[in-house]
């Protein structure tokens with residue numbers, strides 16, 4: 388069943404390059420490409436002192452990847468250490484591909500190895516998209532099931548570009564299975580992966596696939612050799628500006644620390660400098676390996692606060708969710724398991740419809756039940772603008788209704804106007820005792836608020852009681868630090884979180900206040916984030932790549948506290964190290980345009 392590549396393996400290996408040939412393009416073509424492919428992407432910076440209002444211009448090496456993917460339609464794997472802009476580049480690629488195929492959205496599939504990673508890029512998990520059952524190697528049966536699931540079959544047949552993010556956590560066996568399924572279902576071509584263009588990204592030195600035994604990485608699979616035409620290594624680190632810190636993190640990445648590096652990491656056990664004087668109570672976010680530790684830490688601190696508990700239940704709807712009665716059993720199992728790091732699903736007959744629906748939303752950062760109190764440390768999990776982004780850490784100063792806040796803006800707002808339950812009210816002024824005093828410039832995020840009215844109308848259809856209940860709702864007022872060392876109070880109301888299928892059909896929608904408790908966070912959740920101040924206890928780390936992910940979240944050493952530093956806890960997989968050496972030798976044989984092609 389498996390189609391063999393027409394080329395010998397050695398040829399395939401030679402074809403892969405680092406950085407590729409930007410220099411070799413003719414100047415006219417280069418300039419056309421530079422103009423066309425130089426998108427500006429909002430910077431995903433944190434809420435600390437280095438927050439910036441600018442947008443990022445893609446670097447030459449990032450632009451080159453964009454060009455290879457969008458214009459030359461090549462199958463590319465782009466990698467690079469933490470903070471080299473893989474996610475930012477991927478967002479630019481997705482945006483360009485969607486524009487290019489605007490008339491056929493089904494041509495572009497956006498997927499990731501885990502629910503969390505897929506929700507970060509507005510996609511689906513790879514196994515949900517492909518309707519594959521994790522852990523099953525029975526290809527014939529997998530294909531039989533896909534054939535009986537029309538939407539999945541349609542997805543496989545129509546897709547042209549398949550994007551896979553956070554590939555380090557994708558099991559290599561699954562990659563092989565996907566390639567075989569693609570070959571079988573798309574027989575018109577004898578190109579690898581059924582002729583689907585692959586855009587794969589991730590860093591194999593970060594978190595590996597979840598496995599009880601030695602993990603089998605995607606790069607070890609036979610399909611990888613046949614299907615990935617070009618490997619590009621992004622070399623410029625953007626998250627950290629300090630070259631010395633970047634070099635130390637690089638040693639950490641490879642698990643080979645010099646005595647000097649050990650000494651420096653050990654010295655980071657000192658307490659962090661205090662946060663900006665305007666927000667003295669913000670503590671560094673503690674990163675833990677397990678969700679239980681995170682929950683214990685956050686809940687203990689929440690309980691210790693003397694104020695009233697406010698619980699925000701999410702409003703979840705499932706307009707087109709697959710239902711056990713309408714899709715084959717094995718498909719629904721695959722759809723329900725949206726996080727590869729969860730154990731394989733139980734037999735579908737035992738999984739209730741509600742569990743399946745919850746599974747659809749399991750990759751969304753917004754909680755099903757959010758518990759908050761005045762004084763709670765929280766993280767924003769939605770991008771609002773270049774200033775207020777996913778990852779901003781702040782503190783709840785009170786709970787207010789929209790009208791309470793808006794009443795201070797003027798008489799007309801006080802008397803009339805619909806109640807808003809979604810969006811953000813910016814620049815709310817609060818006094819030391821948290822009593823509202825006014826709105827500095829009356830700035831309201833109008834766009835969100837107007838959307839909110841629409842939301843209300845929608846949600847009121849057939850849900851009268853919910854509507855009136857929402858009218859009374861009080862929302863957290865959160866103080867976030869500003870780049871100038873001050874603070875801004877923002878009323879954070881509900882926001883929409885969506886799960887769509889590859890044709891953009893809405894499968895599930897969660898309306899929830901876009902905050903999570905942020906005294907502690909799991910290392911797993913932190914992958915992909917930039918966090919300003921972090922505290923890590925390496926004594927608790929058990930997995931290869933975990934220390935590297937945790938310590939590379941911060942922008943500078945000033946924001947990093949490391950307890951129980953132990954070089955033995957800094958581990959890289961031997962297979963990844965060996966594989967990266969192979970790539971290095973290939974890179975050395977190839978002309979690298981940037982001159983920085985090696986891993």
Ligand SMILES: Nc1ncnc2c1ncn2[C@@H]1O[C@H](COP(=O)(O)OP(=O)(O)OP(=O)(O)O)[C@@H](O)[C@H]1O
Nearest residue numbers: 430431443446469470471472473474475625626915
């Ligand atoms: N070309 C660029 N110019 C300016 N800033 C950039 C550029 N590319 C990325 N950044 C910034 O660098 C930071 C890290 O980027 P990003 O999260 O995309 O890196 P990453 O490689 O995906 O990291 P990780 O592997 O840790 O998830 C972000 O704040 C991002 O906005």
